[in-house]
Amino acid sequence: MSVTSSAVKGDGNRCSRSCYNCPSCTSPLQITHVSHRDEGLLKPNDAAGDDETYVLQCQFCDWSSLEIDVRFSKPTKITEQLAKQQKTRTSSTHSTTASNQKPLDHDEKFTNLVSFYKDQLNDSGDPQNPYSNSPHNSPANLARIMSLYGGLSYNALKKTREKPQPMREALGTPEGFVSFHADRSDSELIRRSQASGWDGTITSEQQDSAPSNYDSRFNGELWPSATQLRTKRAKRCKTCRHIIARPEPNVGNMRYKIRLLAMNYIPRLMLKSLHSATPLANPAFLLKPGMPQADDLQPHKAQQYILTVKNALFETVKISLATPATTPGKVASRVTILCPSFTVGPAGEVWDEALSASNEPNSDGDRKAAMASLTGSSESSERQPEAGKIWEKTRNSTSIIVEIVPGALQPPPSIVPKTEQQLTDEELGEDDDVLEVPVYVRAEWEAEIKPGETVQAKKDANAMPGEKVSKEIGYWVVLAAGRIAG
Amino acid sequence: MTTKPDPPSTRQSSTVVPLVKPTCKIHPNATVADKAHLLGSHTISIDSNTIIHPQARLNASHGNISIGAGSIVAEKSVVGLSSEPDDEDSNITIGSDVSIESGAVIQARKVGDNCTLGTNCKVGKGVVLGKWCTVAALCEVGEGEVLEDYTVVFGEGRKGRRVDGVVRERREVREVRRRGMEMEREVLRGIVVDSKMKWMG
Structure with missing residues (x-):
């Protein structure tokens, strides 16, 4: 339930409907009904009309409003019913202890004080001043001026000076003044x-859970505290001021409608060795550091990898890949992308994926792939990667072949003796032996402008809804293939 | 789960949890799911109308377990000592109408009647809970604590405890709770398939 800010200014920042929190453990209270029939022993007269009463019950710590003996006749307008009961409760305690002047509660004291001081201000204010039109409206000033001109006698002057009564302070309970009594309640x-x-x-x-509990001291005196309202704010990007997250009017809804995160846009790349059956272990997750891995890359030995590009968009995307011929860094490896430009099909909902997979289980390609994965004697070993050809294509991903020739860690020996500078240059730093390939990915697609779309590039601002606009993104990624054997 | 058909061995306790079927005394009215785990070499006795969910674990490796009438042991909860007890008394006695909710880990020596042990709560070794106690979800009761009747554990330390005067004073609230348990058992009997013969045979 959302509350407007004007309502918050008027009613305060607590829920004024039926939301209450447990004063004992702060979890939300639930309205549960207890039927009167079981209370026959306690309340025999109540059986007449309403068969049921409602109480607030905490599901966590079992606190219930029965602890303060509060029941409700209906499950709605809890705030109203609670306020009424609280009022009758306090007034009844007053009437029983009226003789020994039981102190009023904070609210009553405050209203008494306010009304008293308002009266005082009215009494001592300007209307009492006979010279209210004069610029010298302070009585002391006036008196000085009058004495200067000698208009009045000293006694008369004294009288006028006394006339505006000075503001006095509150005296007594009806005026809101309460003095400290070391009365019976303290010993109690x-x-x-x-x-x-x-x-x-x-x-x-x-x-502190609620104003009604400020004076409570013992268990069994706590009143339920109205739930404090919370704000839900939209988040904007710091640089471009786009709204990244916008609160939903429906509180329970957690869905983000705005797709601004990179995750929702950029195609995802995956590198896998063509010949090894097991996925390539990330060098960061080696079990034993320094252990020479069986998968370590041999220098000067050409390796082929499957690079899978997976589309996250709902449109078909044209992908162009670019990479330097040799990797930058101390160890230069040669990299060749056999098919640098291709298209990737659109992504669908998760269900589409699951259904399409189950729809065509008998398709020839699937069976062959399944056989290949079972027997291990894959046809991929027979199949030769060809330049300019796509290796494999599924609905929203396309795989191509990348050929990498790892460079040697040690430079070739030379006859000419090396200088100090050259030697330090050749020294390998940490992780210099990791083969990492920088790849520039450029994706182009045609997007349809949805009516009412908030995220718009500037140049598209005059495009009509329903029209197709071509969009593109480009970014660099680094693909790690493994460590080069030394 | 695999169980050996032979009767429980004579050894009284062992550090490794053996896959020995415990001696089970299950009342004919009780419901014990097929997928419940009853293990250990000691005796597990389950009284009438009690319902043991699938994937509930009763571990009698270190002592006898007895569960009173009309209790509910929910799935993923563990009743039983996880390790060797510190003293002689290694048995666990759970009263009647006790609700052990899912994921609760109960190693208490005694749980009184009508207690509610909330989701994922932990009750340590040697704890004695009185009647009508409530341990709220995710709360813990440390080893060897003794809680009087009607105690509610809803937080940490002494300020996380309180005696529930409403339940103590009002018969009708207790009655409502009892009826709630009754209804829950009624529903569960229709859902949990009973296969206590597997454990008794």
């Missing part, structure tokens, strides 16, 4: 805390 408190001990008292957090 001491007696109660002696009886109940530390465990019977409540914590300061529980006292």
Whole structure:
């Protein structure tokens, strides 16, 4: 349920409907009904009209409003019913202890004080001043001026000076003034805390849970606290001011409608060795550091990899890949992308994927692939990668072949003796032996402008909804193939 | 789960949890799911109307377990000592109408009648819970604690405990709770398929 900010200004920042939190453990309270029939022993007269009463019950710590003996006749308008009960409760305690002037509660004291001081301000204010039109409206000033001109006698002057009554302070309970009494209630408190001990008292957090609990001291005196309202704010990007997340009017809805994250746009790349059956282990997750891996890349030995590009967009994407012929860094490896430009089909919902997979289980390609994966004698070993050809294509991913020739860690020996500078240059730093290939990915696609789309590039601003606009993104990625054997 | 058909061995306790079928005394009215795990070499006794969910684990490796009438042991909960007990008394006694909710880990020596042990709560070794106690979800009761009747554990330390006066004073609230348990058992009996013969035979 959302509350407008004007309502918050008027009613305060707590829920004014039926949302309450447990004063004991702060979890939300639920309205549960207890039927009267079982209480026959306690309330025999109540069986007449309403068969059911409602209580607020905490599902976590079993606190219930029965602890303060509060029941509700209907499950709606809890705030109203609660306020009424609280009022009758306090007024009844007053009437029973009226003789010994039981202190009023904070709200009443405050209203008394406010009305008293308003009256005082009216009484002592300007309307009482007979010279209210004069610029010298302070009585002291006036008196000085009058004495200067000698218009009035000293006694008369004294009288006029006394006329505007000085503002006095509140005196007595009807005016809101309450003095400290060391009365019976204090000894009562001491007696109660002696009886109940530390465990019977409540914590300061529980006292602060709601204004009605500020004066509570013992278990069983806590009133449910109205749930505090929370704000839900939209988030904007720091640089481009696009709205990244926008709150939903429906509180329970967690879906983000705005697709601005890179995850929703950029095609994902995956590198896999063509010949090894097991996926290539990331060098960062080696079990034993320094252990020479069986998969370590042999220098000068051409390796073929399957590069799979997976589309995250709902449109068909044209991909162009570019890479330097040799990798940058100390160890230069040669890299060749056999098919640098191709298309990737559109992504669908998760269900589409699952259904399309089950729809064509008997298709020839699938069976062959399954056989290949079972027997291990894959046809891919027979198949030769060809330049300019796509290796494999599924609905929203396309695989191509990349050929990498790892460079040697040690430079070739030379006859000419090397200088100091050259020697330090050749020294390998940490992780210099990891073969990493930088790849520039450029994706182009035609997007349809949806009516009411908030995210718009500037140049598309005058395009009509429903029209197709070509969009493109380009970015660099680094693909790690493994460590080069030394 | 694999169980050996031979009767439980004579050894009283072992550090390794053996895959020995415990001696089970299950009341004919009780419901024990096929996929429940009853293990250990000691005796597990389950009284009438009690329902043991699938994937509930009763581990009698270190002592006897007895569960009173009308209790519910939910899935993924573990009842039983996980390691060798510190003292002689290694048995676990759970009263009647006790609700052990899912994921609760109960190693208490005694759980009184009508207790509610919330989701994923932990009750340590040697704990004695009185009647009508409630351990709220995710709360813990440390080893060897003794809680009096009607205690509610909803937080940490002494301030996370309180005696539930409503339940103590009002018979009708207790009645409502009892009826709730009754309804829950009624529903569960229709859902949980009973196969106590597997454990008794």
